[in-house]
Amino acid sequence: MCDGGCKGGARGRPNMAPVYPKAASYPEYAQLVNRENAQVDRRLFVDEAIYQAELQQIFARSWLFLAHESQIPSPGDFIRTSMGEDDVIVVRQRDGSVKAFLNSCPHRGNRVCMVDAGTKARGFICNYHGWSFGIDGGLRGxxxxxxxxxxxxxxxxxxxxxxxxxxxxxxLIFGTFDPAAPSLLDFFGPFTFYLDIMLDNDEGGTEFIGGAIKSEIDCNWKFPAENFVGDILHAFWTHQSGAQAILGAGVDLGKRYDELAFQASVYGHGIETNLDKVGNTRTLGYPELVDYVYDLSEKASARLGDLRARAIGAISSCTVFPNFSFLPGQNTFRVWHPRGPGKIELVVWTLVNKNAPEHIKEAYRKGVMMTFSPGGVFEMDDGENWEYSTRVNQGFVTRQQPLHYALGLESTDLERELPGHIHKGSMNDANQRLFYTRWAEFMEHDNWTDLQNGDTAPPQKSVKAAE
Amino acid sequence: MMIELCDSADIGEGEIIRVDVPGCPAIAIARHEGALYVFPDRCPHADESLSEGWLEDGRVVCGVHFAEFELGSGAVHNPPVGCPNLSFFKCEDRDGKVFATLTGGPEHV
Structure with missing residues (x-):
């Protein structure tokens, strides 16, 4: 019983050091990805407990995309984004480095930054009691x-x-909430070989232009992530009308498909490409962009080699595990932020080479808006499919039925000297199987040693090829 | 009476430093375009330290709630609600030493 000296219920002083969550192990969830039969359990797309485990196991540990350097060039420049469902401020520091913080006051938890982005911030003041934080995150007063x-x-x-x-x-700036996570380069592994197709095809580097396009889609975050990781198959059906409207013909993967097209996967990151040079770029509808990419491709072959130079504008797509995706050639970069098992917030940017002429940058900006925005020709096609793929699983009996991920079971390519797990043909479920295998590894393992040495880790021959 | 605060070389261009004078509340000294400015190291809004703020375009910026005070006149810009102007002490650079009149000065000291 308190004798009057209980300090209002306190027995000591607060410890305000950051708390980084510990990972656990959920083998029962990992088993929902059935590797024996190439099937995935539909509970992955609707179950609230599994979703909470994803926030803990995947989003609190993975390196997640935060911003492009070009969005916050000067000290005090900031953007607000998400890591999983955690609201985060990303700020350029006075010494040129970048820091990121939870957008929540440690006093009563209120947001300290209400706007999406800004320049030259002096700090962030909580609206509730006036607690003021510097751009270094420290409490000023x-x-x-x-x-x-x-x-x-x-x-x-x-x-x-x-x-x-x-x-x-x-x-590209990434962050992780896990102090024990391996370096960003180790998280990518030799997948950087493929990231460079878009990030390093020109000596001047890249930038984001024209702000962000935000929208919400009532789908599970994994459907768009798996779509970009390796599903060109859907284009022939889903995007047939859009392709005909823009190109005057259906989707065409090029005459040399059997010889050139492939999928590559490392740690669940994946790219599918047809090496057809300009197939994606053509769908933006600007002939000058096609000319630009042809020229770029020739110049870039010295820098990237012939294979990757052919991929710059090709029909292709890519996801960096878990939820950062882009389309080479169409230059749309996006994050599928989870908002519960049945909803995402989609944020889309346009990436261009800094050295590109202004009219080319402008054509990319408009082209992305017309194709991959909420009103865009292709985004609309996809959104409805992903919504129903998610929503139908509310049906109790429906969600007992496993999904089929078995295209290309015999397509492993052991000959090609490329980094990662290589499969022949871009029309293949291989990358999607490896995406869900990576998902299962994150559910199963509570440590990075196991996480980096499972089945999704790059085969050794491929690592050598990348060096 | 003017009292000696510190060497004027201690204050670089564009800097604010804090000086503790025995028997007085903390003092802040700033240098802008060569000239020295002496004022209380206490924001008139919420008593936070101004030497932990910075100079920007001829103004002292409080680092906590970002009130801005014009050097010299003390006129406040971007004031949080209820923030008055800042007052400055009379000061001189005498042979490399900063002197200021701290008594009979601003009401906030």
């Missing part, structure tokens, strides 16, 4: 006249919770 007179108040140890690790790869 409060209301001054109250806390400053409280001898027990320890300002120095209070701040916005920092994202545990930040790094960038050729202009």
């Amino acid at each position: 409060t209301d001054g006249k109250v806390y400053e007179k409280d001898q027990a108040f320890e300002k120095a140890q209070i701040g916005l919770t920092p994202v545990a690790q930040i790094d960038s790869y050729k202009g």
Whole structure:
């Protein structure tokens, strides 16, 4: 019983050090990806408990895309984004480095930044009690006249919770909440070989232009992620009318499909490409972009080699596990932010080479808007499919029926000297199987040693090929 | 009476430093375009330290709630609600030493 000296219920002082969650192990969820039969259990797309496990196992540990360097060039420049469902501020520091913080005041939890982006911020002041944080996240002060007179108040140890690790790869900034996560380069593994198709095809580097397009789709985040990781198959049916409207003909993967097309996967990241040079770029509807990519492709072959130079504008798509995707040639880069098992917030940017002429950048910007925005020809096609693929699983009996991921079971390519798991042909479920295998690894393993040495890890011969 | 605060070389261009004078609340000294400015190291809004803020376009910016005070006049810009102007002490650079009149000065000291 309190004798009157209980300090209002407190027995000690607060420990305001950041708390980074521990991973667990969910083998029962990992088994929902049936590797024996190439099937995936539909509970992955609707179950709330599985979704919470994804936030813990995948989104609290993976390196997640935060921003392009070009979005925050100067000290105090910031953007607000998400890591999983966690609201995050990404800020350029005075020393040129980048930091990111949870957008939540450690006092009562209110958001400290309400806007999507800004330049030259001096700091972030919580609207609730005036707690003020510098762009370095540290608590600068409060209301001054109250806390400053409280001898027990320890300002120095209070701040916005920092994202545990930040790094960038050729202009793209990523972060992870896991202090124990391997480096960003180790997380990518030799998949950087394929990222360079878009990020390093020109000496001047890249930038995002024209702001972001945001929308919501009532689908599970994994449907768009798996679509970009390796589903060109859908284009022939889903996008047939859009392709005919823009190109005057259906989707065409090129005359040398059997010889050139492939899928590559490393740690669940995946790319499918047909090496047809300009198939994706043509769908933006601007002939000058096709000319630009042809020229770029010739110049880039010295830099990237012939194979990757052919991929710059080709019919292709890519996902970096778990939820960052892009389309070479169409230059749309996007994150599928999870918002519960049945909803995503989609944020889309346009990436261009800094050295590209202004009219080319403008054509990309408009082309992306007309194809891959909420009103765009192709985005609309996809959204409805993903919504119904998600929603039907509310049916109790429906969700007992496993899904088929068995296209291309005999398509492994052991001959081609390329990094990662290579499969012949872009029309294949191989990358999607490996995406879900990676998902299962994250559910199963509570440590990075196991995570980086499972079945999705790159085959050794391929690692050598990349060096 | 003017009292000695520090060496004027201690204050670089564009900097604000804090000086503790025995018997007085903390003092801030800033240098802008060569000239020295002496003022209380306490924002008139919420008592936070101004030496932990910075100079920007001829103004002292409080690093906590971002009130801006014009050097010299003390006129406040971007004030949080209820924030008055800042007052400055009379000061001189005498042979490399900063001197200022701290008594009979601004009401906030």
